[in-house]
Amino acid sequence: MKRFFLFLSFSALLLQADSYVLIANKDLKLTNISRLYLKQIYLKKHRYFRDVKLIPVNLDVQDAARKSFEKEILKMSRNRLREFWIMQHYEGVRPPLVMHSSKSMIKFVAKIKGALGYIPEKNFSSQENVKIIYRWSD
Amino acid sequence: MKKIFLLFICLLTIVSAKEYELGEGYQLGDTPLYVGGYFSLDYASYSKGDLQKVSLNDMALLSYGSYHKFSYMAEMEFKNYYVKTYDNGKTTTTKDTKLYAERLYADYTANENFMARFGKYNSNVGYWNLTPINVLRDTTSSPVTARVVFPKYTTGIDLQYHLFTQSEVSVNITLQDNNSLDEAYNNFYIKKHFGLGLEYSYDNLSVKLNGGYFHKKNHTQAYVDNYYGYLSFLYDNDTIKVMGGLGHRDDNREDAVKLSTYLQATYEIASHHYPVLRLEHYNAQIDIENGIKKDTSAVFGYTYRPVYPVAFKVEYQVHSNKALDKFLTSFSVMF
Numbered sequence: 001m002k003r004f005f006l007f008l009s010f011s012a013l014l015l016q017a018d019s020y021v022l023i024a025n026k027d028l029k030l031t032n033i034s035r036l037y038l039k040q041i042y043l044k045k046h047r048y049f050r051d052v053k054l055i056p057v058n059l060d061v062q063d064a065a066r067k068s069f070e071k072e073i074l075k076m077s078r079n080r081l082r083e084f085w086i087m088q089h090y091e092g093v094r095p096p097l098v099m100h101s102s103k104s105m106i107k108f109v110a111k112i113k114g115a116l117g118y119i120p121e122k123n124f125s126s127q128e129n130v131k132i133i134y135r136w137s138d
Numbered sequence: 139m140k141k142i143f144l145l146f147i148c149l150l151t152i153v154s155a156k157e158y159e160l161g162e163g164y165q166l167g168d169t170p171l172y173v174g175g176y177f178s179l180d181y182a183s184y185s186k187g188d189l190q191k192v193s194l195n196d197m198a199l200l201s202y203g204s205y206h207k208f209s210y211m212a213e214m215e216f217k218n219y220y221v222k223t224y225d226n227g228k229t230t231t232t233k234d235t236k237l238y239a240e241r242l243y244a245d246y247t248a249n250e251n252f253m254a255r256f257g258k259y260n261s262n263v264g265y266w267n268l269t270p271i272n273v274l275r276d277t278t279s280s281p282v283t284a285r286v287v288f289p290k291y292t293t294g295i296d297l298q299y300h301l302f303t304q305s306e307v308s309v310n311i312t313l314q315d316n317n318s319l320d321e322a323y324n325n326f327y328i329k330k331h332f333g334l335g336l337e338y339s340y341d342n343l344s345v346k347l348n349g350g351y352f353h354k355k356n357h358t359q360a361y362v363d364n365y366y367g368y369l370s371f372l373y374d375n376d377t378i379k380v381m382g383g384l385g386h387r388d389d390n391r392e393d394a395v396k397l398s399t400y401l402q403a404t405y406e407i408a409s410h411h412y413p414v415l416r417l418e419h420y421n422a423q424i425d426i427e428n429g430i431k432k433d434t435s436a437v438f439g440y441t442y443r444p445v446y447p448v449a450f451k452v453e454y455q456v457h458s459n460k461a462l463d464k465f466l467t468s469f470s471v472m473f
Contacts, residue, residue, distance in 0.1 A: 036304050036341060046302050048250040053207075077376045079409070083446050086161040086472060087274055089174055092202030092211040095162075 019121040020065050022134035023106065025113050028052060033133055039074050041116065043084065044093050049114070056096040057108060057117040065102075069118050072136050106130055161447025161472045163200070171203035178272035178470035185463040186428070188227070194220040196272055196470070198240060207248065211259075213241040217323060238323045240291075255296040258319040262296055262310050262335055263288045263348040264370035264383045273470035276379070276414045277439045278451045281400035282426055283418070285325045287385035288366045289352055292331050293318045305340040312350065326364075327355035345371045356393060364389045379404045395422040404441075414439035414453070427462060434458040447472040 022038060024030055030049050040046035042056045059066040061078075070076060076084070085095045099105040102123035109115040110129040124132065158164050163174030177197040183190045198215035214237050221232045243257030260267050266284045269275070284290070294314030301307045312333035321327050333350030348368040353361045368385040382401040388394045402416040416437040420426060426433070439453035452467045 034304055037302065039341075040302060040306065045306070046250065046300075048247060051249040079446075080376050086446050087269055089161065089163050089172075089472070090176075090200070090269055090271065090274060092172075092200075092204075092209060094172070 017137045018064065018068065019135065019137040020068055020118050021121045021124050021132045022116060022118045023109050023124065023130040024116045024133050025109055025111075026129050026131050027113050028116075030116075030133055035073055035134075035136075038134055042069075042074060042096060044088070044096070052114045055112055055115045057105060057115060058096045058098050059102075059105065059118070060098060060100055065118055065120055068136070068138050072138070160445060163473075169203070170205060171201065173199065173201050174473055175199040176271055176273050176470065176472040178278075178468055180272070180278060180466065180468040183465045186461040188225070190224040192222045193218060198271070208244060208246055210244045211241055212239075214238070215240040238320045240320075240323065242319060251299055251301065253298040253300070255298070256294075258291055258293040259296060261289055261292045261331070261333065262298075262312060263333065263350075263368055264346060264385075265344070265372040265381055266370075266383060271470075271472075272451075272468055273447065273449050273472045276402065276404040276412060276441060277416060277437060277453050278466040278468040279437065279453060279455070281383070281402070281416065281418050282420050282433075283383050283385055283398040283400050286395050286398055286420070286422065286424075286426060287368055287387045288333075288348070288350065289324055289326045289328050289331055289354075291318065291324045292328075292333075294331065305338065308335075308337040308339075310335040310337075314352075326352070329353045329355075329361060342375050343371070343373045345369075354389070356389075362389050362391065362393065364393075377406045392423050395420065395424070395426075397421045402437075410443050412441040412443065414441065428459075430459050430462065432458075433462060435462070 028049065037046070041054055044056070047054055070078065070081065074081070099108055099117065102119040105117040105119050106125070106128050109117050121135070163172040165172050175198050178195045180193045180195050181191070195218055196215065197219050198213055200213050202211045203209065216235065217238055218232070218234045223230045239258060241259055243255050243259045245253060245255050247253045260270065264284070266280065267290055270280065270284070270290065272278060292312050292314045293316065294312065297311045299309045312331055314328070314331040316329070318324055318328055330353035331350065333348060335346060335348045337344060337346040350366055352364050354364045356362050364387055366385060366387040368383060370383040372381045373379070380403045382399070384399040386395065386397060398420040400416055400418045402414065404412050404414045406412055414437070416439070418437070419434045421432045423431065425431060435455055435457040437453055437455050439451060442450045449470045455462065455464050457463055
């Protein structure tokens with residue numbers, strides 16, 4: 001009986017986990033990528049794919065998707081990210097752009113060839129000019 | 139004086155900007171251009187005699203931007219703008235009001251693999267040399283290794299090749315065959331510098347190997363061939379940063395650095411608080427400091443950053459040559 005309850009609790013936790021997707025413009029020939037590759041793009045160490053300039057986009061600082069992205073993909077604390085971008089300011093590199101909602105993120109990515117952004121999977125619509133290139137969950 | 143006035147006007151413009159966040163620079167309107175800067179106020183007390191020094195140092199203005207595949211960086215700096223020295227009851231004040239071009243370069247990124255840099259830039263050797271300013275360092279002082287093995291600045295071309303997979307492999311070629319821009323600002327007077335660097339990075343760890351040749355003006359004003367090799371690494375995660383370097387320089391004469399090395403660890407013990415430990419050793423045929431050619435030292439430091447771009451630092455250096463023991467403190471800001 002105990003095992004059954006444990007199984008139920010675990011399943012409930014899994015069901016509650018939020019899923020997120022990294023979307024890119026459909027014309028960008030970038031398909032399945034690794035977490036570290038994605039991290040390099042968001043830290044602007046990797047700024048081009050072939051000869052297309054990549055434009056990583058963040059959601060607002062308080063957005064749950066951004067918090068999850070920083071924890072699960074970048075694996076960096078907010079403080080460390082702030083330090084990182086101050087160091088990059090000395091190098092002449094700016095942090096990613098910020099969009100204020102999933103809707104504006106999808107619109108921006110659909111319009112700009114090199115743009116990439118993350119949104120909750122439930123907000124994704126396959127009708128837009130965007131494709132999913134990475135998935136993760138909390 | 140005009141230059142100082144202009145600098146402060148720029149500063150005031152920056153800090154009064156609405157969306158400005160300290161340490162991240164300021165965007166000029168809707169243009170892709172940004173400005174920022176930094177300064178450092180230092181104090182040093184030497185165990186030898188009664189020597190103390192106060193200096194307003196590293197006062198600089200940055201400007202950078204990008205357009206399509208091009209970008210630029212301009213860093214103009216007052217070095218040792220104001221230095222007051224107390225030496226056994228005698229006080230001297232020096233001012234260097236010349237504005238130097240610390241970095242002045244343009245980048246062209248062809249694609250994900252190739253990038254070329256033209257102009258004056260921090261020599262792409264090791265890790266310390268890439269962010270050499272006080273506010274971004276973990277200690278007020280820099281390791282001796284960072285100034286005796288290779289030229290800190292190069293005026294020429296830097297060609298880079300990057301290969302990204304799960305990890306990153308980079309190769310860079312440094313080429314200088316001309317006079318240096320503001321050469322008095324460099325640690326060596328050089329006319330030529332050819333270097334090769336190979337770097338491997340995986341997540342938080344990076345390792346780099348550099349080797350090269352440069353033509354250095356010696357004490358008789360003649361240019362002499364110098365060769366160097368430098369191995370360095372950097373590991374950085376949320377709470378700890380460890381970095382090190384090991385170098386050798388030789389000119390086949392008497393002006394050689396047989397070995398110069400350092401290892402430094404910084405630990406974020408609590409939010410805003412960073413104790414630092416650095417171990418150093420060098421063995422040279424030339425005078426490195428106060429006539430000393432060989433030394434081993436430990437640097438005990440502590441940095442408090444109320445916010446990251448503002449740093450209050452103290453450090454005490456213990457050397458095998460007691461005459462080099464010193465206490466340093468500084469206040470530095472990036473804006």
